[in-house]
Amino acid sequence: MSVTAGVRVRVPAKVNVQLAVGAARPDGFHDLANVFLAVGLYDEITVTPADELRITCTGPDAAQVPLDHTNLAARAALALAERHGIDPRVHIHIAKDIPVAGGMAGGSADGAGALLACDTLWSLGSSRDELLAICAELGSDVPFSLIGGAALGTGRGEQLTPLEVGGSFHWVFAVADGGLSTPTVFREFDRRTEGTPVPAPSADPALLDALRTGDATALAGALSNDLQPAALTLRPSLADTLTAGTTAGALASLVSGSGPTTAFLTKDPDAAEEVAQALLTSGTCRTTRVATSPARGATVVG
Numbered sequence: 001m002s003v004t005a006g007v008r009v010r011v012p013a014k015v016n017v018q019l020a021v022g023a024a025r026p027d028g029f030h031d032l033a034n035v036f037l038a039v040g041l042y043d044e045i046t047v048t049p050a051d052e053l054r055i056t057c058t059g060p061d062a063a064q065v066p067l068d069h070t071n072l073a074a075r076a077a078l079a080l081a082e083r084h085g086i087d088p089r090v091h092i093h094i095a096k097d098i099p100v101a102g103g104m105a106g107g108s109a110d111g112a113g114a115l116l117a118c119d120t121l122w123s124l125g126s127s128r129d130e131l132l133a134i135c136a137e138l139g140s141d142v143p144f145s146l147i148g149g150a151a152l153g154t155g156r157g158e159q160l161t162p163l164e165v166g167g168s169f170h171w172v173f174a175v176a177d178g179g180l181s182t183p184t185v186f187r188e189f190d191r192r193t194e195g196t197p198v199p200a201p202s203a204d205p206a207l208l209d210a211l212r213t214g215d216a217t218a219l220a221g222a223l224s225n226d227l228q229p230a231a232l233t234l235r236p237s238l239a240d241t242l243t244a245g246t247t248a249g250a251l252a253s254l255v256s257g258s259g260p261t262t263a264f265l266t267k268d269p270d271a272a273e274e275v276a277q278a279l280l281t282s283g284t285c286r287t288t289r290v291a292t293s294p295a296r297g298a299t300v301v302g
């Protein structure tokens with residue numbers, strides 16, 4: 001008789017194709033119009049029953065992943081277990097392929113993946129809304145990792161409206177050495193905008209139209225990130241990476257989220273390979289990855 005060994009969930013990375021940032025709120029967060037697009041780079045989260053909650057991680061960047069209860073995957077398991085009065089005795093294994101660099105929501109992916117995996121392992125059958133509510137407690141980007149595809153995030157980014165995507169988009173990601181702290185980037189945004197009125201953030205209709213029609217050239221013209229000037233102030237060398245990618249033929253380039261990962265939209269998969277090669281040769285990044293979007297959200301695969 002076979003025994004179910006565990007549950008495996010695949011969960012994608014993301015890029016922000018628009019990140020419009022409003023003024024700081026009393027709770028310290030910022031209202032956003034955050035257009036997320038899931039990209040086909042995945043972490044796989046496997047949960048199996050164990051004597052106690054523990055995390056292991058494999059993959060090229062595994063050494064940079066915290067294995068204690070600060071990991072969003074552990075926090076997800078604890079939050080779900082607490083809600084249902086369960087003892088969270090589970091081994092969470094993260095097979096990490098999403099670069100650990102910042103800007104691609106790799107930690108958020110692991111939180112959403114572990115949540116779905118534990119919910120399945122423990123046969124809880126939580127509704128999507130129940131899972132999304134826990135995701136929102138874990139972090140602003142975690143709900144999107146669960147649903148994938150494309151979505152507009154409002155509030156602090158956690159209130160999602162799914163968006164239609166009419167085609168495939170081909171990306172290159174340049175992974176920088178070291179990270180950038182998200183709170184520090186938001187603080188730099190506040191410093192730069194101090195004394196000037198910050199308009200309420202709203203989604204760009206031209207960008208939503210480009211997604212809907214699958215038009216890469218139109219999307220390239222509409223990409224925007226209000227955090228980019230702050231990220232470039234904190235990490236000036238990212239400007240060289242952005243220039244190297246556009247010189248190599250990318251349709252457009254931008255900092256992904258709060259960085260330091262930079263994203264390059266290309267016209268097709270061949271152009272993506274060429275831009276990735278040129279970025280590597282330029283010496284302006286640690287490594288590169290090529291990926292296509294949109295991608296499915298967290299999915300049980302085994």
Ligand code: C5P
Pocket residue numbers: 028029030031032138139140141155156157182183184186
């Ligand atoms: O929600 P999350 O834990 O990902 O947020 C990390 C930090 O990023 C927050 O503590 C805050 O400093 C900043 N942030 C923000 N406004 C948002 C989302 C994040 O200021 N909408």
